Amino acid sequence: MDTLNKNHIQLLDLIDANVAFVTDLANAGCITWQQREHIFNINEPCDRNRKLLKLLICRSVADFNKFINILAKEQPHLVPLLLPTNGGE
Numbered sequence: 001m002d003t004l005n006k007n008h009i010q011l012l013d014l015i016d017a018n019v020a021f022v023t024d025l026a027n028a029g030c031i032t033w034q035q036r037e038h039i040f041n042i043n044e045p046c047d048r049n050r051k052l053l054k055l056l057i058c059r060s061v062a063d064f065n066k067f068i069n070i071l072a073k074e075q076p077h078l079v080p081l082l083l084p085t086n087g088g089e
Contacts, residue, residue, distance in 0.1 A: 004057055004064065007081045014078055017048045021074045028066045031055050 004011070015021075017039060026036040035055050042048040056067055072079050 003082050004053065008053055010081055011053060011078065012046055012049045014075075014081075015049045015052065016075060017045065017052050021070070022052070024070045024074065025052075025067060028070055030059065030063045030066045030070065 019040070022031070022036050022039055025031050026033050031039075031052075039048055039051055039055075042051055056064060059067075068079065068082060071082070
């Protein structure tokens with residue numbers, strides 16, 4: 001979770017919080033369906049990413065691990081930013 005905080009600025013610009021990705025997060029239980037809907041009511045991609053990251057920081061370590069697994073499938077180029085041994089801070 002600490003790496004999520006440390007690489008927050010980079011992730012704001014890089015995550016693609018598209019419908020499929022955020023729906024996968026809700027299906028996995030990383031975020032609630034209500035949170036998913038809230039994210040999609042935000043128009044600006046950077047603001048959408050900011051809200052998503054804020055929600056993930058408040059979730060459990062297990063939810064963070066689910067997020068990493070989904071990110072690895074959907075946007076694998078971002079995973080190294082979240083793994084300290086692989087390039088994250």
